[in-house]
Amino acid sequence: MLIVADENIPLLEAFFGDMGQIRRVSGRTMSAADVRDADVLLVRSVTRVDKALLEGSRVRFVGTATIGTDHVDLAWLEQNGIRFSAAPGCNANSVAEYVLAVLSLYAELQVMDDWTQLSVGIVGAGNVGSELAEKLLRLGFTVKLCDPPRAMQEPDREHAFTSLEDALTCDVVTLHTPLTRNTAHPTYHMVDTPELAGLTPDQLLINAGRGGVISNSALSERLKQPDAPLVALDVWEQEPQISAELLSQVWLATPHIAGYSFEGKVRGTEMVYQAVCQFLGLPVRKKAGQFLPQPALSKAVFTSAADEQTAVWTALRACYDPRSDDARLRKVMRLARSGEEQGVAFDRLRRDYPVRRECSSLKVELKGSSRSLQDSFRAAGFRLHA
Numbered sequence: 001m002l003i004v005a006d007e008n009i010p011l012l013e014a015f016f017g018d019m020g021q022i023r024r025v026s027g028r029t030m031s032a033a034d035v036r037d038a039d040v041l042l043v044r045s046v047t048r049v050d051k052a053l054l055e056g057s058r059v060r061f062v063g064t065a066t067i068g069t070d071h072v073d074l075a076w077l078e079q080n081g082i083r084f085s086a087a088p089g090c091n092a093n094s095v096a097e098y099v100l101a102v103l104s105l106y107a108e109l110q111v112m113d114d115w116t117q118l119s120v121g122i123v124g125a126g127n128v129g130s131e132l133a134e135k136l137l138r139l140g141f142t143v144k145l146c147d148p149p150r151a152m153q154e155p156d157r158e159h160a161f162t163s164l165e166d167a168l169t170c171d172v173v174t175l176h177t178p179l180t181r182n183t184a185h186p187t188y189h190m191v192d193t194p195e196l197a198g199l200t201p202d203q204l205l206i207n208a209g210r211g212g213v214i215s216n217s218a219l220s221e222r223l224k225q226p227d228a229p230l231v232a233l234d235v236w237e238q239e240p241q242i243s244a245e246l247l248s249q250v251w252l253a254t255p256h257i258a259g260y261s262f263e264g265k266v267r268g269t270e271m272v273y274q275a276v277c278q279f280l281g282l283p284v285r286k287k288a289g290q291f292l293p294q295p296a297l298s299k300a301v302f303t304s305a306a307d308e309q310t311a312v313w314t315a316l317r318a319c320y321d322p323r324s325d326d327a328r329l330r331k332v333m334r335l336a337r338s339g340e341e342q343g344v345a346f347d348r349l350r351r352d353y354p355v356r357r358e359c360s361s362l363k364v365e366l367k368g369s370s371r372s373l374q375d376s377f378r379a380a381g382f383r384l385h386a
């Protein structure tokens with residue numbers, strides 16, 4: 001059996017090495033010739049999987065080690081009897097941790113004594129949005145959820161959801177929807193000139209869903225105005241060739257890595273492995289946990305002198321500080337000499353991404369601390385030392 005796989009899928013050999021031959025190819029440039037003789041195709045989000053790639057090939061199973069599926073023509077696969085599987089929720093916790101870290105930086109910038117005073121509008125309350133909402137509510141934030149498809153599917157819980165218009169009035173608005181065009185509630189350019197016009201300089205807009213959910217040209221125009229909101233973008237239109245102008249305008253810029261915790265990536269591979277096993281009728285013998293290395297930082301100790309908010313922020317940023325990704329992205333974009341080189345640099349940052357561990361990898365010891373501090377650490381996802 002031949003498995004053709006994106007070379008950026010971690011632990012390919014460990015999970016699939018005993019199933020057949022593996023051919024690793026660049027996901028961005030994968031072509032019909034690369035996959036023609038494959039039985040199984042494993043991709044990430046940068047490969048367009050459609051008729052042009054697969055027609056006439058031997059591929060019978062396609063797996064994507066990602067949450068998003070907008071790069072896959074699901075209808076064409078179904079019409080052609082090709083089994084498909086994604087990795088729903090695999091990196092949801094990673095994205096939620098990215099948002100928490102961004103919120104901590106934003107609250108620090110606003111010189112807030114209590115970051116939980118921020119209201120947060122979460123647009124898209126699926127795996128990512130729900131994970132984030134749970135953490136925020138446990139930490140004591142005010143949260144509003146906007147998810148019209150869920151509001152329709154769950155009429156008895158309709159009051160649990162708010163409109164986009166209302167979500168956009170929160171101090172922080174964070175987008176976690178898929179990119180869709182032909183649905184009852186399409187998200188393509190869901191945030192466009194009118195939505196951006198209503199935002200104020202006291203608000204923060206985060207996009208960690210897909211770039212096209214915000215009109216990037218409208219955003220760039222809005223950011224030229226003196227009363228513009230602050231913006232944190234992890235996802236961009238036209239990745240990897242993102243707008244250099246928009247990059248220079250946003251407060252925090254990262255190269256689509258919100259979901260790039262090591263745990264999130266390995267869970268993605270594990271979920272696709274499980275689906276391939278089921279497709280081939282093989283037993284599931286391997287687990288992601290087997291392959292997680294020791295974290296570089298395994299324990300943090302806070303004494304009773306620790307201020308609650310500073311302690312949680314310190315631990316959060318010890319695991320992940322988005323400012324490093326922001327600095328790296330701005331540097332490579334500055335050094336590149338053309339749009340093409342910038343695209344290559346954007347992809348290279350993602351390919352060579354450092355190992356980033358989730359908060360659960362850090363054991364926190366709190367000496368003489370209050371119950372409320374313990375609760376905050378648990379809410380953020382840390383393990384507490386007994």
Ligand SMILES: NC(=O)c1ccc[n+]([C@@H]2O[C@H](COP(=O)([O-])OP(=O)(O)OC[C@H]3O[C@@H](n4cnc5c(N)ncnc54)[C@H](O)[C@@H]3O)[C@@H](O)[C@H]2O)c1
Binds near residue numbers: 069176257260
């Ligand atoms: N930046 C990253 O690294 C990263 C990582 C993971 C996922 N993502 C993106 O985030 C998206 C969401 O991930 P998820 O795991 O929560 O997916 P999910 O499918 O579990 O949830 C998506 C939610 O969005 C809702 N939704 C759909 N249309 C909407 C609309 N018009 N308005 C508001 N809500 C709407 C759906 O009803 C659903 O509840 C993915 O599709 C992917 O594109 C990005």
Ligand SMILES: O=C(O)[C@H](O)[C@H](O)COP(=O)(O)O
Binds near residue numbers: 008065258259
């Ligand atoms: O959809 C997802 O799971 C995320 O956007 C994921 O982090 C994308 O990563 P990529 O496949 O582009 O490496």
